[in-house]
Amino acid sequence: MKRNSNVVGAVCLLVLLVVGAGCSNQALLIQPVSAKRTLKEHIIQKPKGTVRDKVAVIDVDGILVNHAKSGLLGRSDNPVSLFMEKLAKASADRAVKAVVLRINSPGGTIGATDAMHHALTQFKQETGKPVIAIMLDLGASGGYYLACGADGIVAQPSCVTGSIGVILQTMSFKGTLDKIGIKAEAIKSGELKAMGSPLKDMEETERDVLHSIIMSQYNIFLDVVAKARPGIPEDKLRSLADGRVYTAGQALDAGLIDQIGYPENAIAWAKREAGLSRCQVVIYHRPVDYKPNSYATAMSPIEPGALVNVGLPHWLTASG
Structure with a gap:
């Protein structure tokens, strides 16, 4: 009985789609698709x-x-x-x-x-x-x-x-957590292991380390542009590459x-x-x-068996 109701439901959905398409300037095209x-x-x-x-x-x-x-x-x-x-x-x-x-x-x-x-x-x-x-x-x-x-x-x-540039966006929830009485504490192997954590304010040493990484990647970007546009002088290119x-x-x-x-x-x-x-x-x-x-x-191809994909935050779905 349950199987019959599922079939009826599927047929009704198909009819609604066809009728809906007929009431607008859209067309419903059903055709075989290569696997x-x-x-x-x-x-x-x-x-x-x-x-x-x-x-x-x-x-x-x-x-x-x-x-x-x-x-x-x-x-x-x-x-x-x-x-x-x-x-x-x-x-x-x-x-x-x-x-x-x-x-x-x-x-x-x-x-x-x-x-x-x-x-x-x-x-x-x-x-x-x-x-x-x-x-x-x-x-x-x-x-x-x-x-x-x-x-x-x-x-x-x-x-x-x-x-032209590189950005690393960080944020801190520490002030909000303090207001509601929540204190976060990290057990870490090194002083910089929690670098960039949103549960605490960023320290100057951490900021310096992250900034050095960003500047290293920025220089890679700048080198790519310089090789592609050799007619631009270096000083002019740096002024153009301010983001x-x-x-x-x-x-x-x-x-x-x-x-x-x-x-x-x-x-x-x-x-x-x-x-x-x-x-x-x-x-x-x-x-x-x-x-x-x-x-x-390009259209996003539909995965077999998936009708609607409601994405979850990465931290709810990550396995490692």
Whole structure:
């Protein structure tokens, strides 16, 4: 009896979805989806006639972290892993003569960003294929760091970029805990083991240690930008790299980008660098995704068996 009620409930839900779709300008499309999760190639531009050569568009969206992202309907790919997978596909395809890196990111962790930048520079060295970056709405902080690995940088007129720097945000709940009569005490192996703990005020020694780490990572970032933009004098670069963001026009004037344009401009530049007059433009995606043009972004794939994923704080789910 319980099984029958479940079936009835499922049928009712499906009917409601279909009726709801019919009452709006939305359509409910039910179709079989491949269970294979390997990347597929989708053609977004193709000239008439037979053309073998390709320019591959590789998209980098959202916050750059080295773990899978959780969403309402499931978990999406690890950005670092997905980026490397796309680079590997473009590297293995001899018909791919150039790559356009389409970036729409506010940045991320220094580790994830640096790993992606390293993979990009290795790709260029091993394949010799030119890479042109196009930054859409955002190409800030780690997004700009990654763009510096390309042979040229284009930014849309409305793009916000820059934010060259590193930040570590801390906070202290000690004052609040004191007011409600809670005292935290840490049993530690060394004086700095509880460094950065929100349960106590930060001491000057701890602040100095953390600041030295931040400055070390900042200098790595600065070195990446300096190598990518050799025309900017060191003193000017340091003044530009104070963490502020720039419009596309300001970034162009400062020498942080090469031109203002759109994805089609980046594609045209990549074609010139590769010596192509006619070619296909392709983009990589999972089988569940659809890519209609060079502005399309990846959807978060739905995990089998998961309808709604309500994320819990890391400290409630971490196992180690």
